[in-house]
Amino acid sequence: xISWLNAQLHNHTTHSDGKDTVQQMVDKxxxxxxxxxxxxxxxxxxxxxxxxxxxxxxxxxxxRGNEISSYYGHVVGLGVEDYLxxxxxxxxxxxxxxxxxxxxxxxxxxxxxxxxxxxxxxSCSWLYNIHxxxxxxxxxxxxxxxxxxxxxxxxxxxxLKKLRAGFLHLGAVSALDYHARPFHGHEYVTYIGIDTSxxxxxQAVMSAIKYQRxxxxxxxxxxxxxxxxxxxxxxxxxxxxxxxxxxxxxLDSDYKLHEKPIxxxxxxxxxxxxxxxxxxxKIKEFSKFLVVSVYKNNTDFSNLLAISNPFKK
Ligand SMILES: [Zn+2]
Ligand SMILES: [Zn+2]
Numbered sequence: 001x002i003s004w005l006n007a008q009l010h011n012h013t014t015h016s017d018g019k020d021t022v023q024q025m026v027d028k029x030x031x032x033x034x035x036x037x038x039x040x041x042x043x044x045x046x047x048x049x050x051x052x053x054x055x056x057x058x059x060x061x062x063x064r065g066n067e068i069s070s071y072y073g074h075v076v077g078l079g080v081e082d083y084l085x086x087x088x089x090x091x092x093x094x095x096x097x098x099x100x101x102x103x104x105x106x107x108x109x110x111x112x113x114x115x116x117x118x119x120x121x122x123s124c125s126w127l128y129n130i131h132x133x134x135x136x137x138x139x140x141x142x143x144x145x146x147x148x149x150x151x152x153x154x155x156x157x158x159x160l161k162k163l164r165a166g167f168l169h170l171g172a173v174s175a176l177d178y179h180a181r182p183f184h185g186h187e188y189v190t191y192i193g194i195d196t197s198x199x200x201x202x203q204a205v206m207s208a209i210k211y212q213r214x215x216x217x218x219x220x221x222x223x224x225x226x227x228x229x230x231x232x233x234x235x236x237x238x239x240x241x242x243x244x245x246x247x248x249x250x251l252d253s254d255y256k257l258h259e260k261p262i263x264x265x266x267x268x269x270x271x272x273x274x275x276x277x278x279x280x281x282k283i284k285e286f287s288k289f290l291v292v293s294v295y296k297n298n299t300d301f302s303n304l305l306a307i308s309n310p311f312k313k
Contacts, residue, residue, distance in 0.1 A: 001212070002193040002235065005220055006037035007205070009063065009190060010076055010111065010140065010175035015039075015047030016067075019180035022051045027180065030060050036192060036205055038063035040076050043086050061201045067111060073126040076109035076140070076175075077101040079206050094128035094262040098135035107209060109173065112143040113158065120218060123253050133162055138171035138209065141307070142188045142216060145176075153301040160266055160291065163310060166287055171212045172309055183250050186219045193235055212309035214238035222306040223250040226283070236309035240290075247281045249294060249306075261305070264293040273299065288313050 012018030013025050018041070020028065027035055037060050039051040048064045055062030065078040070086040075097055082104055089097045096109045113126040130136070139159045143150040162170055169304065175189035193213040198204040208214070213235050215224055226234040228242045251261060263274040268287035283290070289310040295303045 001194065001197070003196045004191040004193050004215070005035040005061070005196075005205075006033045006221075007038075007173075007190045007192045008034045008172055008176050008178065009036075009038045009065075009078065009106075009209075010040050010067070010143075011038060011178040012067075012180075013039065013051070015044045016041035017179060018176075020249070022047050023054055025178065025180070026051070026054050026060060026062075026245070028180075029176075030058060032061070033189070036061045036063065038065045038076075038078060040065045040078070042067050042069040042074075043082055043083070045083050048081050057276055062203055063202055063205055065106070068101075072128045072306050073113070074124065076107075076111050076211070077104065078107040078109055078137075079202075080104045080106035083192050089128075091127060094130055095132050095135050098132075102135070107138065107206060109140045109175075110136055111175065112140060112150050112155075112177065114154045115143070118174060126157070132166045133165075133170065136167075136170060138173050140146055141177040142174040142178075145174075145179050145187050157266040158292050158308070163176045163289055163291070164268055168310060169212075169311055171214060172216065172307065173214060174216045175210070186216055188216055189221075190218060191215045191221050208237075214309045215306060217306040218304065220252045222252065222294055224248070224294075224306065224308045226311060234311060236311055239311075239312045243285055247283050247290075247292065249277070249279065249280075249281075249292065251294070260297055262295045262297070262299055264295065264299065266291040266293070286311075288312065305306040 006171040013022045039106040039196045052062045053195050067304040068075045068084050072091045115124045139160050141156045142152045173190045192208045194204045194208045226245045261277050289312050291310050292308040
């Protein structure tokens with residue numbers, strides 16, 4: 001049985017440049033609804049032991065990690081509890097960093113790849129030359145929710161372009177990139193589908209991210225799934241073989257009453273926009289993958305309510 005849990009996977013504390021202590025970060029984000037939290041301080045792992053201990057006390061699934069931050073860009077090493085020396089990695093060989101993260105059983109998350117860099121925020125933009133996208137596990141397609149700073153609209157297109165180039169394994173997550181700025185509780189959330197009866201929940205979360213069983217939503221959960229003719233259910237990350245399937249999008253009753261949802265379906269070859277959405281759509285044919293986006297009122301980027309990870313053929 002899959003449960004969809006609210007996750008925030010990119011958070012800083014006083015162990016790097018965050019303003020909250022480990023406990024304050026966990027308290028604030030869990031009060032905002034998070035059930036899964038990662039600690040990803042810049043080039044620092046000293047916060048991990050107190051973080052994991054406090055998460056356990058609070059019943060939160062804690063994910064160890066750190067953000068390997070060099071002059072050429074930032075990579076989240078999710079699941080990595082060892083310090084990796086950021087000074088070692090060269091602009092033409094980020095693959096060395098990806099390999100080192102994998103050697104520590106971590107996942108490589110490309111953090112805010114299009115953010116403005118020098119001279120405004122040196123090192124925050126992505127300058128590394130990537131030669132092998134197969135070594136990246138996921139993109140942060142919505143970082144901080146701040147359009148102007150992180151150019152999330154461009155990042156989503158960048159991610160879709162890489163899916164179309166055949167890198168179907170690339171997951172997508174949101175990231176508060178929490179530094180204790182005001183937290184409103186209406187930011188993007190990555191909902192991760194895990195089996196909560198598993199004994200090692202941290203590992204179950206890591207596996208679900210790798211599997212791409214994730215839906216990013218603005219605050220409230222919107223379930224996006226596919227049923228085949230036998231009522232077997234498919235979630236993002238799953239491979240669908242039948243051509244005669246129905247896509248379901250379960251909007252919160254608030255959305256149904258007040259907003260007119262617009263659905264965008266991206267696959268290998270096209271982008272379909274559906275204006276007359278009634279709760280389910282017949283999907284006859286899609287090529288290679290299907291990413292489902294839900295907007296309210298119009299397709300302005302600021303009206304994005306949810307985006308799925310890819311269903312696959
Ligand atoms: Zn960063
Ligand atoms: Zn960060």
